[in-house]
Amino acid sequence: MLICNSSKGYGAIPQAIHWLTVILVVVAWTLGLLGDELPKGTQRDAGLFVHISAGLAVIILLVVRLAWNFFNPPPSAGSTTLGIWLVRAGHAAHYLLCVLLFAVPVAGIVLQFARGDSIALFGLFEIASPWVKDRAFSGNIEEVHEVLAHTLMIVAGLHAAAALIHHWILRDQTLARMLPRFGE
Numbered sequence: 440m441l442i443c444n445s446s447k448g449y450g451a452i453p454q455a456i457h458w459l460t461v462i463l464v465v466v467a468w469t470l471g472l473l474g475d476e477l478p479k480g481t482q483r484d485a486g487l488f489v490h491i492s493a494g495l496a497v498i499i500l501l502v503v504r505l506a507w508n509f510f511n512p513p514p515s516a517g518s519t520t521l522g523i524w525l526v527r528a529g530h531a532a533h534y535l536l537c538v539l540l541f542a543v544p545v546a547g548i549v550l551q552f553a554r555g556d557s558i559a560l561f562g563l564f565e566i567a568s569p570w571v572k573d574r575a576f577s578g579n580i581e582e583v584h585e586v587l588a589h590t591l592m593i594v595a596g597l598h599a600a601a602a603l604i605h606h607w608i609l610r611d612q613t614l615a616r617m618l619p620r621f622g623e
Contacts, residue, residue, distance in 0.1 A: 443511050444511050444512065444513055444514050445514065446514055446515070447612075447616070448514055448612070448615060448616035448617065448618075449616055449617055450511070451619070452507060453504065453507055453508075453511075453513070454617055454618070454619060456500050456503060456504045456507070457617055459496075459500060460497060460500050460501070460504075460540065461595075463493040463494075463496050463497050463500070464493075464497060464540070464591065464592075464595065466489065466490075466493045467490050467493035467494050467497065467588075468588055468591075468592055470486050470487075470489055470490040470493070471490055471585070471588055473486075474487060474490060488559060488562070490547075491547065491551070491558060491559065492559075492562075494543065494544035494547050494548075495544060495558075495560065495561065496561075497540055497543075497544055498540075498541060498544045498545075501537060501540045501541055505537070514616055529601070532594065532597065532598055532601070533598075535594055536591070536594055536595065536598060539587060539590060539591040539594060540591065542587050543584065543587045543588050543591050546580060546583050546584040546587055547584050549580050549584075550577060550580045550581055550584050551568065552568040552569060552570050553568075553570060553572075553573050553576045553577035553580050554568075554572055554577045555568050555570065555571055555572030555573075556568055601613075602614040602617070
């Protein structure tokens with residue numbers, strides 16, 4: 440298995456970053472939806488801790504992925520039967536995903552601070568809120584955070600659907616480029 444990208448596909452590191460990001464986004468979104476269903480106390484606090492930690496990890500992975508792409512560019516998108524517009528749409532979708540992968544956790548951080556709560560950085564230490572609690576502001580930010588999170592899930596779902604369309608209908612190598620290639 441190649442660590443770096445090749446002309447055939449992504450290397451092991453960008454693949455790991457991609458799939459770990461998928462898992463973290465799904466975990467964070469699920470806990471965001473169902474966190475209030477957890478019993479108050481330790482379980483709800485643990486759910487919030489995992490939710491926040493997953494969001495922080497997504498930002499870190501995004502930065503690592505962008506740095507990796509700078510030093511080890513992704514493989515070419517290749518040609519497609521639908522022409523340059525499909526390639527451009529794919530680039531726009533990737534750009535939008537990156538923006539959302541950054542914006543959702545940042546809105547979550549602002550939300551925690553607007554509530555007057557600190558941010559626990561993976562249980563290692565905390566960053567105290569720089570603001571006093573503001574219910575109106577936190578309510579508005581919570582709405583923004585939720586809308587952005589749902590938008591991220593929709594765009595990610597469309598991204599996954601497009602990969603499956605490439606694989607099953609267009610029969611090109613788009614999906615295969617992000618899947619592990621053993622024996623190389």
